[in-house]
Amino acid sequence: MDFIFIEELRVQAWVGIYTREKAAPQTVELNLTFGVPDSAAQHDDIADTINYADVIERIRQELSARHFNLIETLGEFVVALLFDEFGAPWVKIRIAKIGVMKGVRRVGVFIQRGREGISLPDSSLIAGPEGKP
Ligand SMILES: Nc1nc2c(c(=O)[nH]1)N=C([C@H](O)[C@@H](O)CO)CN2
Numbered sequence: 816m817d818f819i820f821i822e823e824l825r826v827q828a829w830v831g832i833y834t835r836e837k838a839a840p841q842t843v844e845l846n847l848t849f850g851v852p853d854s855a856a857q858h859d860d861i862a863d864t865i866n867y868a869d870v871i872e873r874i875r876q877e878l879s880a881r882h883f884n885l886i887e888t889l890g891e892f893v894v895a896l897l898f899d900e901f902g903a904p905w906v907k908i909r910i911a912k913i914g915v916m917k918g919v920r921r922v923g924v925f926i927q928r929g930r931e932g933i934s935l936p937d938s939s940l941i942a943g944p945e946g947k948p
Contacts, residue, residue: 816850816904819867826875829882830889830912837882843889843910844921845874849897850905850933865901873900886910890924898930905929 824847827840847870855864874893883889890910897903911923 817853817856818848818905819851819865821845821847821867821871824871824874826878828878828889830884830886831915832884840879841912841915843878843886843912843923845893845911846909847893847897848907849901849903851903865903870897870901886912886922886924890926894926894928903930904933 824845825842826845828843829840830836830843831841849865849870851864855861873896877892877896878889881892883892890908893908893910894906897906897908905928907925907927909923909925911921913921916922
């Protein structure tokens with residue numbers, strides 16, 4: 816398995832439990848890593864892998880179209896999108912709200928999951944930006 820990463824993807828999302836968060840979207844930052852077949856590199860063919868431009872477009876579309884109370888629910892939704900629509904065998908995702916609380920730069924959720932039957936790689940090999948998950 817190879818891994819595609821997408822770092823510091825900023826998306827407008829409807830998320831939060833407060834009235835102001837239900838009235839307007841806010842910027843969330845996503846860091847994603849997902850598995851792709853290493854056979855894609857051998858064939859040098861986009862048809863054999865997951866097109867990361869399509870992933871970014873679908874995340875933007877979906878997050879602009881629905882509201883989530885919890886950042887955890889939003890995170891699980893993106894994981895399900897990668898599994899069900901793109902067939903990713905393994906996903907690591909970190910989603911953060913930016914500057915929503917005084918004295919806190921980012922707050923959010925981190926989820927790492929393999930599809931049923933897919934064993935997890937050693938996570939130390941696939942650290943996110945600056946070594947963060
Ligand atoms: N575990 C969580 N706690 C909180 C969440 C959340 O999504 N998961 N959300 C909020 C508010 O929406 C907050 O972001 C507003 O500042 C509070 N706690």
